[in-house]
Amino acid sequence: MTTTPRLLFFMTLALMGALLPFAGLMAEQTQEAEREPGLVLVSTIKGAIGPATSRQIEAAIAKAEERRAEALVLRIDTPGGLVTSTRDIVSAILASDVPVAGYVWPSGGHAASAGTFIIYATGIAAMAPGTNIGAATPVTMGGGGMPGTPQQPPARPGQTEGERTSPSNEEAMSKKATNDAAALIKSLAETHGRNAEWAEEAVREGASLSAREALEKGVVEIVASDIDSLLTQMDGREVVTASGRKILATAGAEVEHVEPGFMVELLALISNPNVAFLLMMIGVYGIIFELSNPGSFGPGILGAICLLLGLYALNQLPLDYAGIALIVLGLTLMAVEAFTPSFGVAGFGGLVAFVFGAAMLVDSENPDFQISWWTIMATAIASAAVLILLLGYMLRAMRRPVATGAEEFAGAEARVLEWAHGEGYVHIHGERWHARGPAELAPHSTVRVEKLDGLTLIVR
Known part of the structure; x- marks a missing residue:
């Protein structure tokens, strides 16, 4: 190797040695940046x-x-x-x-x-x-003992040891x-x-x-x-x-x-089983009120919104289908009572089904996801109050005198307007009616209607 190439070789090594610390520093800075x-x-x-x-x-x-x-x-x-x-x-x-x-x-x-x-x-x-x-x-x-250590029930008469120790479906x-x-x-x-x-x-x-x-x-x-x-x-x-x-x-x-x-906050609010249950009940009663009073619109719209929110919230929870069926049956029977009165039989039967269904509705032992008994009883009492009011209104309506048709005139008082030879005209219920009765009646006298014969009142 000649002197010049050798010199270049050593200069290159020296330069690489001088740059090596800077390369390490740059690598550290890059790593820190990463x-x-x-x-x-x-x-x-x-x-x-x-x-x-x-x-x-x-x-x-x-x-x-x-x-x-x-x-x-x-x-x-x-x-x-x-x-x-x-x-x-x-x-x-x-x-x-x-x-x-x-x-x-x-x-x-x-x-x-x-x-x-x-x-x-x-x-x-x-x-x-x-x-x-x-x-x-x-x-x-069932809220029983810990799995793996089930408590053995006492043996029934004629039950073998193997039958006694076999696990139940719940276990x-x-x-x-x-x-x-x-x-x-x-x-x-x-x-x-x-x-x-x-x-x-x-x-x-x-x-x-x-x-x-x-x-x-x-x-x-x-x-x-x-x-x-x-x-x-x-x-x-x-x-x-x-x-x-x-x-x-x-x-x-x-x-x-x-x-x-x-x-998320809305779901957290309505997914509370008590809130979801109340929303569903408000929805059902709002729709029933709308159907019984067509054209009011407000209760029906509010009821539909609450019912949909309640059903959506309940759909997020583990539900017992037997509980759902009992609630639907109960609400149906109470609606039947509202539209076709059955002297409380359908209504109170529906109320019992409703209470049992509400207690079974959410299939969870976690108390945070169970319907409170206070909520169940409050809605049951409110439903019972509505049924009692409907029943009382029905009974009063049955005792009330007939206010339409021929029967409304029987026993009603009328004032004679014109009268001659046992017939004339009387004023009753704000109307002028043809009437027949005793010959001695005089105008402005008061008479009592016995019955309606066609379009003629029979008076005395």
Whole structure:
């Protein structure tokens, strides 16, 4: 190698060595730029999990994906809710391209039952100090003992031990529901690397944990006192989303709270079984009033709107079809009583069917999604009052003298206008009528009508 090429070679090496630190610095700056914190959306879930909650979370996820948010945080404080809504929420979270974090908040709050499933479905599980999670056992329809440990009823005469220990249909359905819930929460735990054994205990045995215990047992990843602390601890963690694994850059991110939209708030209001039930009743009575008084329009229009809103809200809830059938039968019988009086037989029979149907209408043991007995009794008393008024009006109408036709003249008083030879004209009910009667009657005298003969009154 000659001197000149050798010199060029060493100069090139020296230049590369000088530029190497700058290249490393540029790579670090590029990496920092890629991990620059962005936007984090926060949606607060409070109260029972139902159709409105499902709609709220789906809308929040859609907005987070549209805004290309770094993460969506669900602040949760719930006693539980409907299975159908919970599964819809879990499916929406698992299908999200944006990382979703579940945060049990505030202190004193809890994520019980359905809330436990939602926390397990999120990519990051967190709790505030003073909160708890668990108690996710599906409630049996009959409200009996825990599935898997059924209480044995006393043996009937002639019943074998095998017959005595065989599960009833209710126990079998409860066991199926529990096994299904346990399989779901174990699958969610395995997806995000959480404690699957405790998750199964929460479903089968109703186990519950405090925030610190949940962190120690691997049920949650973070215990944070507020959103800022949560975002700091989330930063740099890897989470699983529908589009693959992502590393979070949430430290110092801009936080924006997502408020429920008008339709979500409306659904939350009318999906309350008591409100939905009252809307349906107002609708039915409004339509009945419109049919009995054609042309009033107002009650019919208001009734139709309330009935449609009530039916839409009830359609979002788990309904018992026997309860629906009894309510329809009850309302039909009460309508029959209103239009074709049957001395209260149809009306009060319909009232009994209505009360039983209302008690059975919503197929859920969750008290937040049951029709209150106060609501049932209030509507039953109002319906009974309407029936009593109709019955009283009918009885009074039966006792009232006939006011039309020939019978209305019998016994009525009339004043003689003209009279001669046993006949003449009298004034009665503001009209002039031809009459026959005694010959000695004189004008301006008062007579009483005996009957109507054709178009002639017979007087005395």
